Amino acid sequence: MTDAQDQSHANNGEGSPATPNAAATGDKPNGATAASIPAALPELAGAQTYWEDRDTLVYALRCADGVRYITSTRQEVTADQARQRYTIVSTPSRRTRFSRDAVGRFVRGEAPVDPAALFSELTALFRDHVYWHSPHTPALLAVWTMATYVFQVFTYFPYLALNSAEKRSGKSLVLAILYEVAFNATQPLHGATPATIFRDIHANDSTCLLDEVETLTDADKANKSQMLAVLCGGFKRGAAVPRCEPGQGGKGYTTPTEYAVYSPKVLAGINEVADVIRDRAINVRMIRRPAGSTHTRFDVRALTPRLLCLRDALHVFGLTCAGAIVEAYGNADTLPVPAGLDDRGRDICEPLFAVARVIGPDAERELTAAVEEIAAKRRADDASSEGELPAARAVLLAHLDSEGTDEVVLRSDEALGVFRLAGVFGMEGGERDAQALLRRLGFYSGTHRRDGSPMRGYKISRAALQGGPDAA
16 A cells, blocks of 8 residues: 555544644643644554544554554554654554455455454354363453453453463463464463563553463562562553663663553463452463363464454454444443452453443353353352461361471372361362362472472471461
8 A cells, every 4th residue: 555545544534543632731821822732642552552532443553564553443544644643652563463455455444344253253263172161261262352452442451360270271272372363462471571571562562471370479479579560550551660771871770661561461370370460360260171072173374364364353353343342331330240240350351241242142141151150259269268268277287286297298189188177168179179279378289308208299387377478
């Protein structure tokens, strides 16, 4: 597309980006009229911007020939044009995965998308390749994925927390699928630094895929404070972290610079993450695929044409449906959000229900069933924190007393026996439930010495039980 054609697209249609923002900035000087005060230019930040006063969603696309901007009003604007009309806060650093052909069809009004059909295809993608504990989870992930393409229109956006009591439960496979279909998704990140993450979010509005987050527990706050700062605030629009950058030539530091940290995020790990992060997340429990179950292998090479079409359709969905989603989100009281959710749970689930309302009744029905399960799990977690954790701690202290020691190493089956003998509630799932409870108490499986020999188990100490983060 030529610059002349770009100019034509930019100047046509209602809500054109060329129209200046009527809001004035600053106080009026003496004798000044409103017309004499420079108008504030609309800001473009990262790869996804929502102009609330214009009800317009904008994608910034880094292409081979530079950055281009595509608006929900079907306009395409070049970087040179954008610099004259907008305040550019940041631009994407990674190449877009919205194909040039699909962009052209969208701008010409030739790319209709059926949200219900797109939802069905995404649900099938998650259902056909992964084994799920709940049959409603594939639909939940489909709605969440579609919502990443409009996340900037919401006040809050839920994290996904994928956890399991054992390895090879499909967490990495889910991350691999999300990398292919979520908005500007990162590759699954292992041990990424906070600086890497917030810079990527600031530039690319990334869906951050964080793998192996076992260290993000309450016990590691001292060492992971920067990462927790990114994650604790990054579920709310406008959240940022200040950083002082090195000055010119590496001498001194500049004034603090704020980096945006609001974006969709997925945290996958064997251990559950810190309570403060779990409260901002939709927690998805994963279990190892049972023998005899049949699922299709997720072969990226074979699926490439399908995935390309899905990504194009998802971008078009975001641009064409953003206005309807904003309207549904503004009428949150009419959405079928389960009454059993706490206030924070409702905050993070309302965006998904707004998207489901636009998709259709099948999506609303499946999402409601999934969130009702999540609400029950959140209530159980709250009850566990308030009652079961102190009870389990008391049981382990009594076990140390009976053994006449201040420290013991227990295998998970032995811990299960101790809990069951004392009547600790919630051990119906066997060793997995005992392992989950031990993790919530701050104990993690490792290789320790018992009776002079190495053994895999949990080192339980009186000092940890009496001084742990949840100690009564």
